[in-house]
Amino acid sequence: LAKTTQPISMDSYEGQEVNITCSHNNIATNDYITWYQQFPSQGPRFIIQGYKTKVTNEVASLFIPADRKSSTLSLPRVSLSDTAVYYCLVGRHSQTGANNLFFGTGTRLTVIP
Amino acid sequence: AAGVIQSPRHLIKEKRETATLKCYPIPRHDTVYWYQQGPGQDPQFLISFYEKMQSDKGSIPDRFSAQQFSDYHSELNMSSLELGDSALYFCASSLYRSTEAFFGQGTRLTVV
Incomplete structure (x- = not known):
């Protein structure tokens, strides 16, 4: 299982773009990179997933370099409601059952007015 | 849209008691996950x-033991509860x- 490393915490002002980088040096060929967001006392919520290059949805962008040993979640123009913990997960689509969805230590993002 | 339903939302038990947590996945989801999250901690699979x-x-x-039933709902059974079992327990579901x-x-x- 690929180990992930993220910054423990980040602060940002409202309206700024926030980039959270996750290191996953031993990512395997079949592994996907998935990001989740969690608010206090709520279950994590899926944000975005990618395999390589760039993925964008209505909420965020995910940048993955060619070597795939890291990935960067980009949140455009954050607001106070983006204050949460963000988790980077690396795992593969299982061939025989449930996928590996293991949460490591997430990044606590605080958005400042 | 239907979401994952967990019951009960809150449970208070005494040490050494037993607890059963239930999870009803989103319809047509065939995969269920259980997580434990202590105060200030990350979700543990x-x-x-x-x-x-x-x-x-x-x-x-x-x-602890768990199973998934024929209707895809799942139950987490916890016996001989300890104070350290006090946590938020999340269930998640996904498609294959x-x-x-x-x-x-x-x-x-909450175990007291």
């Missing part, structure tokens, strides 16, 4: 099921081979 069979096992104590899991609101278990 306990166990997962696919098509009613155990798929992966994480840091689930031997005092998807890493997009949908989480329930959680069950807050």
Whole structure:
């Protein structure tokens, strides 16, 4: 299982773009990179997933370099409601059952007015 | 849209008692995950099921057991409860081979 490393915490002002980088040096060929967001006392919520290059949805962008040993979640123009913990997960689509969805230590993002 | 339903939302038990947590996945989701999250901690994976069979096992104590039933709902059974079992327990469901899991609101278990 690929180990992930993220910054423990980040602060940002409202309206700024926030980039959270996750290191996953031993990512395997079949592994996907998935990001989740969690608010206090709520279950994590899926944000975005990618395999390589760039993925964008209505909420965020995910940048993955060619070597795939890291990935960067980009949140455009954050607001106070983006204050949460963000988790980077690396795992593969299982061939025989449930996928590996293991949460490591997430990044606590605080958005400042 | 239907979400993952967990019951009960709150549970208070005494030490050494037994607790059963229930999870009803999103319709047509065939995969269920269970997580434990202590105060200020990250979610810890306990166990997962696919098509009613155990798929992966994480840091689930031997005092805990779980199963997925024919209607795909799942139950987490916890026996000989300890104070350290007090936590939020989340269930999540997904479609086969998807890493997009949908989480329930959680069950807050307090052991006194």
